[in-house]
Amino acid sequence: MLMNILKNKLLLLFFCTMIVVTVNAQDSNNSKSVEAKIESIISSLTIEEKVAMCHAQSKFSTPGVERLGIPELWMSDGPHGVRGEINWDNWGYAGWTNDSITAFPALTCLAATFNPNLSKDYGISIGEEARYRKKEVLLGPGVNIYRSPLNGRNFEYMGEDPFLASKMVVPYIQGVQQNGVAACVKHYALNNQELWRGHINVEVSDRALHEIYLPAFKAAVEEGKVWSIMGSYNQFRGQFCGHNNILLNTILKKDWNFDGVVISDWGGVHDTKQAALNGLDIEMGTGTDGLTSSTKNAYDSYYLADPFLKLLKSGEIKEEVVNDKVRRILRLMFRTNMNPNRPFGRMNNQEHIDVARKIAGEGIVLLKNESSFFPVNASKKITIAVIGENATKSMTVGGGSSELKAKTEISPLEGLKKRYKNATIIHAMGYASGPSAYDRVIPSGLDENKLKQEAIEAASKADMVLFFGGLNKNHLQDCEGSDRKEYKLPFGQDELLNEILKVNPNTGVVLISGNAVEMPWISKVKALMQAWYLGSVAGDAIADVISGDVNPSGKLPFSFPKKLSDNAAHSFGELSYPGDSINQYYKEDILVGYRWFDTKKIKPLFAFGEGKSYTTFELSKLDTDKKEYAKNEAILISGNVSNTGNRDGSEVVQVYIGKLNSKVKRAEKELKGFQKIAVKKGSTAAVSISIDVNSLSFYDESISNWNLEKGDYLIYVGNSSNTISKKIKITIK
Template identity: 75%
Template sequence: MNTKKTKTKALKIALVLISFLINAPKTFAQNNDTKSQKIDVLESKIDSIISLLTLKEKVDMCHAQSKFSSKGVERLGIPEIWMSDGPHGVRAEISWDSWEYAGWTNDSITAFPALTCLAATFNPILSGEYGYNLGEEARYRKKDILLGPGVNIYRTPLNGRNFEYMGEDPFLASTMVVPYIKGVQKNGVAACVKHYALNNQELWRNEVSVEVSDRALYEIYLPAFKAAVIDGGVWSIMGAYNKFRGQYCCHNELLLNNILKKDWAFDGVVVSDWSGAHDTYESALFGLDIEMGTGTDGLGSSTANHYDNYYLATPFLKSIKSGEIDEAVVNDKVRRILRLMYRTNMSSNRPLGRVNNKEHHDIARKVAQEGIVLLKNKNNFFPVKDENITIAVIGENATRSMTAGGGSSELKPQFEISPLAGLKARYKNATIVHAMGYATGPSVYDAIIPSKLNADSLRVEAIKVAKNADIVLFFGGLNKSHLQDCEGADRKQFNLPFGQDELLNDILSVNKNVGYILMSGNAVEMPWLNQVNGVMQTWYLGSMAGQGIADVISGDVNPSGKLPFSFPVKLKDNAAHAFGESSYPGINYTQTYKEDILVGYRWHETKKIDPLYAFGYGLSYTNFNITGIKTDKKTYQPNDKIKVTCQITNTGNLDGAEVIQVYIGKPKSEVKRALKELKGFQKIHLKVGEQKNAELTIDAADLAFYDESISDWNLEKGDYKIYIGNASNSINKIININIK
C-alpha cells in the first residue's frame, strides 16, 4: 500500500469538500434568476460530492445508525443527521440503541401547546411564531430534523393521536401548517410533516389498508401535505405506518413517487416512520429516502434486525451490486439527503438557537390563551372573579402532568405549571380547595392498570369539598395515557373514563354551580351538559398550561378559540362510525372510508345531523356585530379572486377577538358535494367599541372538485352560495354568486 499516495488523495478530497462548504450558497435569493443560478451551483456541488462517495457510503446514508440519527461520511466531513420528536416540543434525548432515555440533565425544554390548540387559535401569524420558537429549541439541541408537524385529518374522535393534528378541515390545516413550517425552518432545522398519508387511526396502524376514493384523497386527506410542500417549502416528509390500497405508505408508488415527488415536485427527503419500511425493493424504488426504526416494536429492539440489516442497508447494497436495482436510485436518495444537509447542518449561516427563554414561554402562553375554546357559559358563569369565595377544584387533571405520556410526543419540560398552581397564583382573595375525585393508574398504561388509590374515598372527599364551595371547577376529560390521547392505540369509549360522569352527577346533587374544564385532544360525550353552567375546552397546553387556563377563567384574557373539529352528540353521529366496522376500524385489516368527502362538519350539515358543538364554534366574554357583508361582484371568471368584505364591531364590555369564517357551497352540482366548505377565515382583535373592516380573498379556482373521470380538478360553472359567519352552523349572511 502506497501510504504517501493515499494521504495525497485523501488531502485532495478534503480540499475539494472544504471548497464546497466554503462556497455553499448562503441564501436562496429572491431574484428568480439569481435563485436559479444558486440552485444550479448547489446541485453541481452535490453531484460532485456524490462522485466522491463509495457505493457503501451512499447506502449508509439511507438508513439509521441509531434510534434518531443516520450516518454521514466522516472521511469527507459530511455530518450525521440528527432527528427528534416532536410536533409541540423537542423530546428528551433517547439512548443510542434503545428506547430508554439517555439520562441527560441538560435536555429540558419548553413544552408548547399541542397542535389541536394551535389549530383552535385560527391564527396563522401565531402559528408562524410557534414554529419559529419551537425551531429555536430544536436548533439549540443540535437537531437537523424536527419530526412534526402532524396534519392527518381528524376523522374519528377515537383516534388516540388526534391531539397531535390540526383538525378535521383541510383548508384550516393547510393554512395553519405553512407558517409553522417556515418558522421552524428559519432556524436551519427541517420540519418533517407527518404522517403521509391517511394515518387516521392508531388501532391496527401497522396493518390496516385504507381504501378511499381519489376524490376524498385529493380533496380531504392530501391538501395540507400539498400546502406543506408547495407553499411551505418543507424539507422532509414522514411516511405513515398504514397501507393505502394494499401498499405501505412508507414506500407507496402513488403517494411518494407520483404525487409527492412528481406532481408536487418535492425536492426534500422522505423519512420512514419508525419500523414503517417493510421491503427492500419497494423502499428503494417507491420513494423512501431514509429508513428509520426497523427492527423495533416501539418498546424494545432486536439485534437480528440491527442497522446493517435494514431494508435500505446491506440488502439494498447487494441489490445494487447485482444489478437488480440501478445505482441511479441510491444517487437520487443521496442527492436529496445532501440537499437537506445544505439547508441544515451544512448551511454556512445557521443560527444557534435558544431554549427555555422568556419569549418561548410567552408564545406558549399566548397560544394557550388564544386556543382555549369557551363552549358553554350559562348565566355568565365565566369569567370567575377573584372575590372572597371558596372555589372547589375537583379532578386529577388539575394536577396531573400532561406533557408526560402520549407516545413519541411526550416531553421533558423545564417546568409545567398545573391548572391548580395557575389558579392559586392568580386568585389571591379566593379560597381554593382541591380534591382529586378520580384517579388514573401509575403509568402510561393507566387505562388498563387501576389506580392504587381508593375510588370511593376520593369520591366522598370530592363531594364534601364541592358541597362547601361557592363554585366548582371540575377538571376532567382525558389524559395522555394508553387507550386515551396516546400513540399506539385508539380510545375504547366515547364517554369519559375513570367514572367522571358518575362523579360529576354526584357533585351536581350537592352544588349546581359547576363549570367543566375539559382537557383533551378529542371530542367526548357529555350526557351532563344541560346540568353544568359552563364548559371550557382547554386541550393540552404544555409548560404554561396553568397560567393560560387561569388567564381565561379569570377573564384576564377573553377566550377566542374556535373548535377545529366537530363534537358529535353520540359516536354514531360521526361519519366514520355511521357505516359500521367496515368503515371503522375495518374488517380483516381493510378499511373503507365510506363517508367519502363528507368528513366532520361536511357530514353533519349535509346529512342534517346536529352536532353537540360545531366546527368553528367558540364563545367570547364580549359581543360582536358583523355587518355590511358583501362580495365585490356577483359574477366571476375561473381565474378571478372573490373578495368578501364586512365590518365587525365589538359591542360588549371587554376587548376580544372574533374569527370571520367564509364557507362556499355549490347547489345543484353535477357531483355529490358537501353543503358548504371552509374557504377563508380571518381572526380580528377588537377593543371595546372598536370597528374594523375585514377582507377575505378566495381564488375562484379553489372551488373546483377533483374529477375522477379526468383525474384532475374541475371547476363547475354556475351558481354558488357564499356563507359568512362565525361557525360552520352560525351564518350571518348567504350571498349568491355565479362563475361563468
C-alpha cells in the same frame, strides 16, 4: 505511491473546504451552486457510503461520511416540543440533565386559535429549541385529518378541515425552517387511527384523497416548501404508505415536485425493492432493538442497508436510484447542518414561554357560559372547589412519541392558586387514572369511592365548582399506539359530575383533552371550556381565561357529535371504522366532520368553528365585490365586525362556500377563508377575505384532475359552521 497519497489529500482538502465554505442564503435554498456541489460529492462517494446514508445508525440518527467531512443527521420527535434525549440503541431516556425544554400547546390548540401568525411564532420558537439541541430534523407537525373522535393521536393534529390545516401548517413549517432545522410533516397519508395502524389497508376514493386527506400535505410542500416528510405506517390500496408508489413517486415527487427527503416512520418499512423504488429516502427504526445481541450490526440489516446494497451491486437496481436518495439527503444537509449561516438557536427563554402562553390563551374554546359563569372575578373572597385529577396531572409526559421533558409545567390548580389569592381554593381529586403509562394502575393508597366522596364533600362546601375532567395521555386515551375504547369520559367522571351537581349546581367544567367526548351532563352544568393540552404554562393560561385577563377567542377545529354514531365514519359500521383488521373503507367519502353534519342535517353537540367570547360581536355590511366571476379571479368578501359588548375581544370571521345544483355530490358548504380580527369594545373593524375562484374546484375522477364547475354558488359568512350571518349568491362563468 506518493502521487496517490498527495492526490487523496488534495481530494479530502477539496471536500472539507467545499463543505465548510460559507453557503449563502440563496445557496442553502437549492441554488445551482449547491446542486453542483451535491453532484460533485455523489461522484466521489462509494456505493457503500451512499447506502449507509439511507438508513439509521441509531434510534434517531443516520451516519455521515467521515472521510469527506459529511456530518451525521440527527432527528428528534417533537410536534409540541423537542423530546428528551433517547439512548443510542433503545427507547430508554439517556438521563441527560440539559435536555429539558419548553412544552408548547398541542396542535389541536394551535388549530383552535385560527391564527396563522401564532402558527409562525410557534414554528420559530420550537425551531429555535431544536436548533439549540443540535437537531437537523424536527419530526412534526402532524396534519392527518380528524375522522373519528376515538383516534388516540388526534391531539397531535390540526382538526377535521383540510383548509384550516393547510393555512396553519405553512407558517409553522416556515418558522421552524428559518432556523436551519427541517420540519418533517407527518404522517403521509391516511393515518387516521392508531388501532391496527401498522398494517390496516385504507380504501378511499381519489376524490376524498385529494379533497380531504392530501391538501394540508400539498400546502406543506408547495407553499411551505417543507424539507422532509414522514411516511405513515398503514397501507393504501394494498401498498404500505412508507413505500407507496402512488403517494410518494406519483403525487409527492412528480405532481408536487417535492425536492426533499422522505423518511419512514419507525418500523414502517417492509420490503427492500419497494423501499428502493417507491420513493423512500431514509429508513428509520426497523430494528427496534438497535444493535441487538442476535444480529451483528442490526442497522446494516435494514431493508435499505445490506439487502439494498446487494441489489445495487448485482445490477438489479440501478445506481441512479440510490443517487437520487443521496442527492435529496445532501440537499437536506446543505439546508441544515452543512449551512454554516444558520442561527445558533435558543431554549427555555422567556420569549418561548410567552409564545406558549399566548397560543394557549387564544386556543382555549368557551363552549357554554350560562348566567356569565365565566369570567370569575379574581378579587372576590369566595370558596372555589377545584375537582378532578386533571387539575394536577402532568400532561407533558405520556402520549407516545410526543411526550416531553418540560423544564416547568404549571398545573391548572397551581395557576388558579396564583391568580385567586383572595379566594379559598379546595382541591379534591375525585377520580384517578394512575401514572402516564401504557397501563391503568391506580396509585397505591387511593380508594376510588373515597376519592369520589371527598370530591362531593368539597363541592358541597364551595360557592362554585370548577371540574377539571376530560382525557389524559395514558394508554387508550389521547395516546399513540391505540385508540380510545369508548366515547364517554373515562374513570367514572360522568357519574362523579352528576353527584357533584346534586350538591352544587353552580358548576363549570374545564375539559383537558385532544378529542371530543360525550356529554350527558351538558344541560346541567353552567359553563364549559375546552382547554386542550397546553404545555409548560397550562395553569397560567387557563387562569388567564377563567379570570378574564384573556378574553377567549378559540374556535373548535373539529365537530363534537352528540353520540358516536352521529360521526360520519362510525355511522357506516365497523368496515368504515375501525375496519376488519385487514381492510378499512372510508364510506363517508368527502363528507368528513361538519361536511357530514351540514349535508345530512344532523345537529352536532358543538359545531366546527364554534366558540364563545366574554363580549358580543355583530357582523354587518357583508358582501362580495361583484356577483359574477371567471376562473383565476379572486372573490373579495368584505364587511364589518362590531364589538357590541363591554370587553375587548377577537372574533374569527369564517367564509364557507357551497355549489348550488352541482352535477357531482358535494358537501353543503366548505370552509374557504377565515380571518381573526381584534376589535376594541364599542368599536367596529373592517374585514376583508379574498378567495381564489379556482379553490372552488372539485377533484374530477374522470379526468384525474381538478375541475371548476360553472354555475351558481352560495357564500356563507358567519362565526362558526352553524352560525351564519349572511348568504350571498354568486355565479362562476
